[in-house]
Amino acid sequence: MITEEVKARMREICARYPDPRSGTLPCLHLAQEAEGYVTPDGIAAVSEVTGTKIDEVESVVTFYSMYDRAPTGKYAIKVCTSISCYLRGCDGLMEHFEQRLGIQRGQTTADGSFTLQGVECLAACGMAPVLQVNGEFVENVTTADADALIERLKRGEAVAAQPGAWNVLPSKTGASAQQTAAGSGSAQTGKAK
Amino acid sequence: MADSVDTITTENKTLPLGPYPRFVTRNMDVPGIDRIEVYREHGGYAALAKALQSFQPEQLVEEVKQSGLRGRGGAGFATGMKWSFLPPTSPKPRYLIVNCDESEPGTFKDRMIMELNPHMLVEGVIIGSYATKVHHAFIYVRGELAFAGRQVERAVREAYAAGLIGKNILGSGYDLEITVSRGAGAYICGEESALMESLEGRRGYPRLKPPFPAVVGLYGGPTVINNTETISTLPAIVEHGAAVYGAYGTEKSKGTRIYCLSGHVNRPGNYELPLGTPLRTLVEDFGGGMRGGKQLKAIIPGGSSVPFLLPNQLDTPMDFESMAAAGTMLGSGGVIVLDEDTCIVGAVLRMTEFYRDESCGKCTPCREGTFWLVQLLERLEHGGGKESDIDLLNDICDNMLGKCFCPLGDAATSSIMSSIKLFRDEYIHHVRAHACLVGPGATRAHAASVTPVSAR
Ligand SMILES: Cc1cc2nc3c(=O)[nH]c(=O)nc-3n(C[C@H](O)[C@H](O)[C@H](O)COP(=O)(O)O)c2cc1C
Ligand code: SF4
Ligand code: FES
Numbered sequence: 001m002i003t004e005e006v007k008a009r010m011r012e013i014c015a016r017y018p019d020p021r022s023g024t025l026p027c028l029h030l031a032q033e034a035e036g037y038v039t040p041d042g043i044a045a046v047s048e049v050t051g052t053k054i055d056e057v058e059s060v061v062t063f064y065s066m067y068d069r070a071p072t073g074k075y076a077i078k079v080c081t082s083i084s085c086y087l088r089g090c091d092g093l094m095e096h097f098e099q100r101l102g103i104q105r106g107q108t109t110a111d112g113s114f115t116l117q118g119v120e121c122l123a124a125c126g127m128a129p130v131l132q133v134n135g136e137f138v139e140n141v142t143t144a145d146a147d148a149l150i151e152r153l154k155r156g157e158a159v160a161a162q163p164g165a166w167n168v169l170p171s172k173t174g175a176s177a178q179q180t181a182a183g184s185g186s187a188q189t190g191k192a193k
Numbered sequence: 194m195a196d197s198v199d200t201i202t203t204e205n206k207t208l209p210l211g212p213y214p215r216f217v218t219r220n221m222d223v224p225g226i227d228r229i230e231v232y233r234e235h236g237g238y239a240a241l242a243k244a245l246q247s248f249q250p251e252q253l254v255e256e257v258k259q260s261g262l263r264g265r266g267g268a269g270f271a272t273g274m275k276w277s278f279l280p281p282t283s284p285k286p287r288y289l290i291v292n293c294d295e296s297e298p299g300t301f302k303d304r305m306i307m308e309l310n311p312h313m314l315v316e317g318v319i320i321g322s323y324a325t326k327v328h329h330a331f332i333y334v335r336g337e338l339a340f341a342g343r344q345v346e347r348a349v350r351e352a353y354a355a356g357l358i359g360k361n362i363l364g365s366g367y368d369l370e371i372t373v374s375r376g377a378g379a380y381i382c383g384e385e386s387a388l389m390e391s392l393e394g395r396r397g398y399p400r401l402k403p404p405f406p407a408v409v410g411l412y413g414g415p416t417v418i419n420n421t422e423t424i425s426t427l428p429a430i431v432e433h434g435a436a437v438y439g440a441y442g443t444e445k446s447k448g449t450r451i452y453c454l455s456g457h458v459n460r461p462g463n464y465e466l467p468l469g470t471p472l473r474t475l476v477e478d479f480g481g482g483m484r485g486g487k488q489l490k491a492i493i494p495g496g497s498s499v500p501f502l503l504p505n506q507l508d509t510p511m512d513f514e515s516m517a518a519a520g521t522m523l524g525s526g527g528v529i530v531l532d533e534d535t536c537i538v539g540a541v542l543r544m545t546e547f548y549r550d551e552s553c554g555k556c557t558p559c560r561e562g563t564f565w566l567v568q569l570l571e572r573l574e575h576g577g578g579k580e581s582d583i584d585l586l587n588d589i590c591d592n593m594l595g596k597c598f599c600p601l602g603d604a605a606t607s608s609i610m611s612s613i614k615l616f617r618d619e620y621i622h623h624v625r626a627h628a629c630l631v632g633p634g635a636t637r638a639h640a641a642s643v644t645p646v647s648a649r
Binding site: 016017018019021022023024025026028029050052056059060063064065066067081082083084086087088119120121122123124125126127128132135136137161162163164166167168169170 | 218221222286295296297298299300301303304305308309329335336337338339340343344372374375376377378379380391392393394395396397412453454455456457460461462463493497527529531535540543544547550551553
């Protein structure tokens with residue numbers, strides 16, 4: 001069910017654009033948040049607020065990879081499988097998750113806790129291998145980290161929303177600081193834990 | 194090390210801010226810089242005030258032209274020039290779009306800007322919109338980057354509340370609305386015309402060009418579209434002036450850009466360096482060299498859409514012209530480093546799978562071509578390929594190059610064609626030995642019989 005309150009938020013989003021149809025993608029995100037996945041109800045609501053046909057909304061839903069058309073697990077673990085993560089062992093990490101969770105990529109555990117997916121480059125290639133849990137990043141993931149992560153999620157501890165583990169260099173003395181950092185040999189990529 | 198760095202970048206140059214200025218990554222280490230109060234304490238929005246007070250829009254366009262700034266989204270088109278293609282008047286409203294759809298494999302700079310210093314981006318949007326006489330700008334953030342999107346949304350809200358967006362900004366009489374929008378998972382939406390389709394609430398299918406966006410863009414109006422980093426550089430250019438910015442880099446590739454270093458190096462990460470800095474400086478000095486003391490095998494210098502370079506090209510300067518002369522492209526700034534233990538066929542397969550999955554399906558050469566390329570590469574990688582498959586790969590690439598509706602199809606061929614050229618023996622080894630030359634899939638007994646081109 002899409003409540004009137006959610007619809008009101010949808011209308012507010014559509015009003016930010018010269019044409020309400022532009023609200024289609026963000027409103028579908030809202031619908032998915034409200035119901036766990038994009039349902040016929042959600043599509044109807046988006047069609048109504050954007051003033052577009054059901055078919056048109058459906059064609060958007062089927063084009064974009066983030067819209068789920070069926071319920072997923074409580075925690076969606078999305079492991080990046082693109083080139084930079086591949087070079088730093090994402091396939092092994094993925095297999096580790098498959099073993100630990102007893103499912104293949106693309107599947108959900110029988111208890112509905114975990115969905116495991118392979119996804120394309122997540123713009124975190126310097127912190128490879130990386131994954132997202134329900135949209136939040138976990139970077140520089142070892143298999144030990146993966147085990148700890150599963151345990152934390154089982155205890156109901158969500159992954160915190162926070163910036164990536166960027167190698168931010170001191171900017172005060174721009175030049176020399178960057179040089180020192182470059183020459184120091186110390187690891188700059190801290191771990192987001 | 195510091196010496197070699199200095200001599201390379203200071204040759205025949207006066208460098209007002211030292212050899213490694215931080216234009217677009219400055220203050221990212223300041224705690225709380227993502228909040229407007231802290232951003233302003235560190236001089237934030239002063240460039241905006243300066244732009245509104247001291248520049249007419251036309252003068253700003255001229256200043257950006259003078260700075261030599263070129264697009265950081267991939268093609269490297271001159272930013273000021275692009276802006277000047279907008280018709281002076283038009284019946285429909287004009288728009289500015291910031292392309293925050295970052296999804297080229299190997300690229301992770303725009304996400305950093307959005308997460309750590311979103312106000313710098315917002316300030317850039319206001320300056321760029323003023324210069325191009327736009328009254329409604331859009332920031333299109335990749336759907337998967339939820340935290341980055343929220344950071345940008347909050348920065349926009351804070352800037353509205355501070356009177357920096359909206360009516361009569363800082364008493365200048367200039368009005369601007371900014372809308373932050375979110376994608377939903379589709380690499381093709383980084384392509385500018387597909388992005389506009391997406392922003393209008395449709396599938397992200399590229400549009401036929403011409404007309405170019407500067408003439409017919411979003412909602413049919415003249416539209417400027419620039420990359421996150423391009424726009425985020427504007428405050429520094431206004432603050433320091435075009436001359437200071439343009440003192441860095443090379444004759445035709447001026448300023449600095451963020452290089453995203455990933456793969457088999459000791460210190461992957463984002464490094465802002467003057468254009469024209471040699472690859473070696475990035476990989477060895479900043480990146481700390483090869484992980485585990487391994488030998489370098491190949492480099493992809495501009496995201497997964499560009500051809501490979503070999504170790505003997507490590508001294509190539511990282512500017513648009515030098516990269517083109519070396520047979521590749523600077524692209525999105527994603528520098529991916531592969532060590533000796535990497536199976537080239539396996540790596541190329543992985544990159545090609547990306548294009549197969551992300552092909553929007555609108556045109557046949559790309560939709561079918563990427564599918565067949567993956568089939569052939571898979572067969573080769575797993576030891577079931579034929580020698581004729583190698584030529585067939587080239588053949589399919591030939592049938593895609595220049596024949597696809599948008600550049601994604603061309604991009605898919607880069608790693609394949611260049612790897613066959615540079616590492617043909619390694620492909621042949623897969624056929625004859627039914628195993629990889631190196632890496633987990635290799636059988637060492639066979640590997641001895643072939644020398645990769647890179648090692649000769
Ligand atoms: C398949 C494809 C994907 C692209 N993805 C992006 C992207 O994620 N971010 C981006 O800024 N530009 C991307 N571009 C380039 C844009 O079309 C456009 O040229 C760019 O945003 C212009 O900004 P600039 O001039 O500041 O570089 C892509 C192009 C193609 C063909
Ligand atoms: S080249 Fe590929 S991505 Fe581009 S329009 Fe054709 S099918 Fe779509
Ligand atoms: S390749 Fe995994 S985040 Fe880019």
